[in-house]
Amino acid sequence: MEFEPQDQLVQRQKNLQRIAELGFEPYPHKFDWKQTPAQIVAQFGEHSAETLKQSEVKVSVAGRILTIRLHGKAGFAHIQGEGQRLQIYVKLDAVGPRIFELFQLLDMGDIIGVSGHLFRTKTNELTVWVEKLTLLTKALLPLPEKWHGLADVEMRYRRRYLDLISNERVREIFLRRAQVVRHMRAFFDARNYLEVETPMMHPILGGATARPFVTRHNTFDADFYMRIAPELYLKRLVVGGLDRVYEINRNFRNEGIDAIHLPEFTMLEFYQAYSDYRDVMKLTEELFSGIAKAVCGGTKVKYGDHEIDFGRFEALSMREAIVKYWPTAAGKAPTIEELATPEGPRAVAERYNAYARSKGLEEGFDAIADLNESSAGDLTGALFEEIAEEHLTQPTFIYDFPADISPLSKRRADDPTLAERFELFIEGMELANGFSELNDPADQERRFRAQVEAGGLEMPKEIDWDYIRALAHGMPPTAGEGVGVDRLIMLLTDSHAIREVILFPTLRPQKDSETDAAPAPREEHP
RNA sequence: AGGGGCGUAGCUCAGUGGUAGAGCAGCGGCCUUUUAAGCCGUUGGUCGUGGGUUCGAUCCCCACCGCCCCUACCA
Numbered sequence: 001m002e003f004e005p006q007d008q009l010v011q012r013q014k015n016l017q018r019i020a021e022l023g024f025e026p027y028p029h030k031f032d033w034k035q036t037p038a039q040i041v042a043q044f045g046e047h048s049a050e051t052l053k054q055s056e057v058k059v060s061v062a063g064r065i066l067t068i069r070l071h072g073k074a075g076f077a078h079i080q081g082e083g084q085r086l087q088i089y090v091k092l093d094a095v096g097p098r099i100f101e102l103f104q105l106l107d108m109g110d111i112i113g114v115s116g117h118l119f120r121t122k123t124n125e126l127t128v129w130v131e132k133l134t135l136l137t138k139a140l141l142p143l144p145e146k147w148h149g150l151a152d153v154e155m156r157y158r159r160r161y162l163d164l165i166s167n168e169r170v171r172e173i174f175l176r177r178a179q180v181v182r183h184m185r186a187f188f189d190a191r192n193y194l195e196v197e198t199p200m201m202h203p204i205l206g207g208a209t210a211r212p213f214v215t216r217h218n219t220f221d222a223d224f225y226m227r228i229a230p231e232l233y234l235k236r237l238v239v240g241g242l243d244r245v246y247e248i249n250r251n252f253r254n255e256g257i258d259a260i261h262l263p264e265f266t267m268l269e270f271y272q273a274y275s276d277y278r279d280v281m282k283l284t285e286e287l288f289s290g291i292a293k294a295v296c297g298g299t300k301v302k303y304g305d306h307e308i309d310f311g312r313f314e315a316l317s318m319r320e321a322i323v324k325y326w327p328t329a330a331g332k333a334p335t336i337e338e339l340a341t342p343e344g345p346r347a348v349a350e351r352y353n354a355y356a357r358s359k360g361l362e363e364g365f366d367a368i369a370d371l372n373e374s375s376a377g378d379l380t381g382a383l384f385e386e387i388a389e390e391h392l393t394q395p396t397f398i399y400d401f402p403a404d405i406s407p408l409s410k411r412r413a414d415d416p417t418l419a420e421r422f423e424l425f426i427e428g429m430e431l432a433n434g435f436s437e438l439n440d441p442a443d444q445e446r447r448f449r450a451q452v453e454a455g456g457l458e459m460p461k462e463i464d465w466d467y468i469r470a471l472a473h474g475m476p477p478t479a480g481e482g483v484g485v486d487r488l489i490m491l492l493t494d495s496h497a498i499r500e501v502i503l504f505p506t507l508r509p510q511k512d513s514e515t516d517a518a519p520a521p522r523e524e525h526p
Numbered sequence: 527a528g529g530g531g532c533g534u535a536g537c538u539c540a541g542u543g544g545u546a547g548a549g550c551a552g553c554g555g556c557c558u559u560u561u562a563a564g565c566c567g568u569u570g571g572u573c574g575u576g577g578g579u580u581c582g583a584u585c586c587c588c589a590c591c592g593c594c595c596c597u598a599c600c601a
Contacts, residue, residue, distance in 0.1 A: 005536035007570070008552055067561070074558035091558060108551080121559045145537040145550050147562050152537085154593055166537095209601065255600045381601075405601075423601080430601070458600085508592080 001140070009140050015105045016138045024102055024135055031113035031136050034060040038082035040118070041126065049120035059128055061086065062113040062136060064165065065106060067146060075103060076127075079112065083171050087127040088114050099133050108146070109139030157505050173493045173501055179295045180489055181248060184268055187287055193244040193270060198233035200226060200250070205460040206467070207231030207408070210253040212458075213263070226252035229482065231408065232467045234271050235437060238478050239470045246270035248485065259497045260429050260487060263506045271480035276410075276436040277420045280479045281397055284424060284432055285313050288395065288488070295492055303494055308426060309394060315422075317400040318380060321388035322348070330355035345379035352383065377402025377417065392425035401435075407447040409435035420479075426491060434481030441471035 003009055020026045035043075040059055044052065063079030063086065073092040078085045092100045094116075106112065116131040144150040149166035156163040156170075163170050185195065203222070205212055207229030214223050230247050237245050248268045255261065272279070292299050292310035299311030316324065319339040326333040334348040374382070380402050392398070399422040403411050409419035421435035438444050448463045489501040499505035 003536095005552080005570085008536065011552065067563095069560050069563050070557085071560065071563080072557040074560090076560050076563085078561075087561075089559070093558075121561090123559075123561075125559095125561075127559085142536065142551055147550065148538040150537075151539095152593085155537095211600085253600080256598090258600090259595090261600065385601080401601095433601075510592095 003141055005142070008142050012107055012138065012140045012142075015107060016140070019102060019105050019135060019138070022098065022101060026135070026138060028134065028136060031062050031134055032060060033062045033113060034058075036081045036084070037061055037063050037079060037086035038084035040086055040128075041084050044118055045126060047118075047126075049124070052118050052120060052126075057118040058115070059118060060113070060115040061128065062111065064139075065108055065110045065112060066143070066165075068106065068108055070104065073100075077106075079114070080165075083168065083175075087121070087125050088116075088130050089119075089121070089127050090114075090130045090133060095130060095133060102135060103133055106135070107139060107142070109141070109143045110135065111137040111139070154507070157499060157507055158510070160503055170500075173489075173495060174503060176295055176493050177489045177501060180291055180492060181485065183291050183294045184248060184287070184485075187290060188244075188246045188270060191244070193246045193272070194242055196234070196237060196242070196245050196247055197249065198230045198237075198247060200252075202227050204462055204464045206464050207233075208251075208253075209458050211255055213252050213254045228253050229267070230269050231480070231482070232464060234269055234480065235475060235478065236467065236470045238271050238273050238437075239473055239475045243273035243476070244271070257506065260490075262486070262498050262502060265498070265502075266485040268483040268485050269480065271437070271478055273476040273478045275479040276477065277399070277422055277434055277479050280434045280481045281313075281315070281399075281422055284397075284434065284481060284483075285395075287483075288313075291488070292492065301492060301494075303427060303491055304496065306393075308491060312394070313424075314394060314396040316396060316398055318384050318398050318402070319400065321392075321396075321398055322380070322383050325388040325391045327355065327387070339380060339383075342376055345376045345383065349379045349383055352386070375402075375404050377404035381405045389425060389430075390428040393427055395424065395426050395431075397422045397424055406435065407451055408438055408444075410438045410440075411443075429487050429490075430484065431487055431491075432481055432483040434479065437475065437478040437480055439471055439475040439478065441468050444468055444471055 001009065016026055040061060044057060047055075047057075061079070061081070063081035065077050066080050066085060067076075067078045069076045075090050077088050077090070079088060080086075090100065090103045095103070113134045113136050114128055114130045114132065116129045119127055119129050121127050144162055144166045146166075150156050150159070150162050156167070160170075164174075188195070201215065201217070201224035203224060205225050205228065207227070208231070210228040212228050213226040215226060216223055228251055230249065230251070234245055234247060246268065247270075248266065250264050251267050252264050253261075254263060257263065272283075289299050289310045292301055299309055301308045301310060317336075319336045322339060323334055323336055330352060332351070334344070334351075338344040339348060384398065388398075400412070401409065401419045401421040401423075403409065403417055403419040406419035406421045409421040412418045412420055419435060421433075423430050423434075424432040438447070445463070445468050448460070448468070451459050452461065452463060486498050486501050490496065490498060493501060495501050
């Protein structure tokens with residue numbers, strides 16, 4: 001083994017050898033624990049010194065040593081288990097010379113089991129009076145600095161195990177993440193949705209617009225795409241009579257990485273027959289406010305220097321949002337009527353571009369590109385993103401999306417240029433995207449053809465005929481939604497980067513020469 | 527991809543154009559109620575890599591590598 005710090009590793013190996021020489025099993029198989037540190041603190045944390053003395057509470061508890069304070073013929077240590085620290089007191093008189101020598105050979109990071117009884121020290125800290133001590137696992141490498149913990153951002157992600165040991169907040173984020181997902185499942189299960197799993201490897205790209213990862217299957221001698229969305233498979237299930245389905249799983253998109261994007265991220269996606277997008281919006285409010293109450297104790301949640309209220313959802317049409325957030329300095333604000341005319345979005349975009357260029361890029365304004373090659377719908381979407389999106393801090397539904405940027409959505413009956421589609425924005429982030437599902441196979445075929453013709457790395461290269469066939473068999477009026485689980489968890493844990501809420505976020509692979517481990521002879525695994 | 531910032535001991539960080547420092551961790555002592563234990567002593571660094579300027583570079587310049595932030599891309 002060659003790891004930094006090598007001198008400390010060697011020293012700890014010596015300690016381990018000495019422990020073995022004393023006749024202790026270096027890596028025992030089992031320790032008969034009765035409580036976790038967290039249980040002990042929860043149960044006896046309030047008991048007075050007197051009460052503990054009278055009741056003589058016996059405990060048997062295991063954990064990782066985080067601190068050691070030796071005092072000659074006695075010593076204190078803290079062990080940690082289930083995220084809770086518990087102090088132990090080891091005294092020569094109480095454990096005898098052999099175990100006391102073992103205790104002196106322990107290092108921070110070692111995993112031990114102790115049994116004894118509880119008492120309070122002079123400073124009134126709940127402490128285990130150790131009668132027996134067992135080494136359960138030797139830690140051959142030291143923990144990060146005990147006061148500051150692990151701060152190097154890259155190493156926190158690459159060695160998340162150390163991050164979890166030494167940064168309490170990290171542990172809490174992932175406990176809460178599990179609560180959120182558990183609550184989601186309970187929410188849909190209670191409403192009679194069926195949880196399903198659909199393929200992660202797709203022969204045809206579909207369900208979203210994004211550049212995919214491509215992988216190869218040897219036996220089929222064929223390429224597959226890592227899925228960018230489960231949508232088309234979930235709707236096939238609705239055709240098959242599974243009227244309410246949901247899936248919580250990973251999507252993969254081969255695109256940029258920043259504070260709110262990672263190549264693999266978790267999506268909740270659900271579909272319900274005999275519903276439209278209004279039903280799904282309502283359900284989304286229930287879901288989000290319910291989760292906030294369940295995991296944060298209320299609908300108002302602190303995020304950075306302000307508060308998000310999951311109990312109140314605004315709703316604006318996309319055109320209304322553009323009008324509302326039009327910069328006053330940009331001159332005459334567009335009207336909803338103007339944006340609704342066929343040439344309106346182009347005229348508005350030209351006006352906006354003139355303003356953006358006058359302000360200059362250094363002030364963060366950007367012009368909307370490709371005015372001539374874009375449809376009115378493209379431009380409306382671009383105007384919305386440029387002007388309104390960043391302002392949507394509190395939960396806000398944006399609805400009435402242009403149909404031509406919504407290839408899987410049903411058109412509005414009274415205006416076929418608009419789709420029955422919405423997105424939910426919070427903190428300027430897209431949290432969810434839902435719509436009444438397009439179930440007219442002829443229209444779906446036209447829209448698929450348009451996508452294939454448009455081309456580009458993020459577009460399917462061929463039409464998913466089986467999906468159209470499924471629609472031709474008849475999909476009931478259906479609505480569905482995708483929810484960015486990681487982003488929701490960011491909001492509920494006051495985290496401001498998506499990597500903070502993903503245990504092992506995608507990082508650039510390390511070359512051997514950059515790690516501190518000598519890659520030694522590689523073992524071939526059969 | 528463009529702009530900015532950072533890279534110094536295992537960890538957290540100072541610092542200087544004259545080849546480096548603290549705290550923690552480690553090692554050797556003392557210490558039977560401490561808790562960032564304390565006290566005494568002590569090991570450890572090609573200052574990210576490679577060039578250049580200079581009598582001399584960790585410091586200044588250039589390139590490269592990595593990370594972070596912003597912008598762009600990305601529904």
